[in-house]
Amino acid sequence: MESVRTESPGLSIGQVAERTGLSVHALRFYEREGIIEQAVRRDGGGRRVYTEYDVAWLRVCIILRASGMPLPTIRRYTEMVRQGTGNETERLALMLEHRDRVNAQIAQLTQSLDLINHKVGVYEDILAANPADPSDSCVIPAG
Structure with missing residues (x-):
């Protein structure tokens, strides 16, 4: 999961919600809380544009959360991944x-x-x- 994010045509917040089972509200919350590993791009109209990498990362976070990992710990893990190797x-x-x-x-x-x-x-x-x-x-x- 800890690889470079590749750019794709992009997914809307609704498409990501459908693929992950998270609500649009939860996706916005995860973004605000720093749970999404890399900054979510915005299109010309300011709408969020997600990648397949974002969906894969969110699935990891969903599994960790379902296993009882607290959000602050998921955030800390996300920050460590964001920092890269070392x-x-x-x-x-x-x-x-x-x-x-x-x-x-x-x-x-x-x-x-x-x-x-x-x-x-x-x-x-x-x-x-x-x-x-x-x-x-x-x-x-x-x-």
Whole structure:
């Protein structure tokens, strides 16, 4: 993702919103917050003109955000990429730290899913034992 942006005929803000799933408002917000890696060009009428590179960069940011990375951290990462080579150690540290947080989230979600699966089994057993009496479905054994 960290390559030179190539110029193309350009995409409108609406086209980028459609491709990324972000709203036009969110795209403007990301631009104001410095989340877009390179400055968005403007056409003669002052309208934003995005490139395929911008779309690819936004997809990376969307994935990072969906993984729980806070916007200030995404901004910091964007700034490091914008600076170019020489800060790969800092980029790696940022990604390793975030990976640890994501792994902790996965562990917590796995524990939650285990509990939910257990409870599903309990309810299925109750219903299988006495399917004709729905009043018994309210009685849940401990565990």
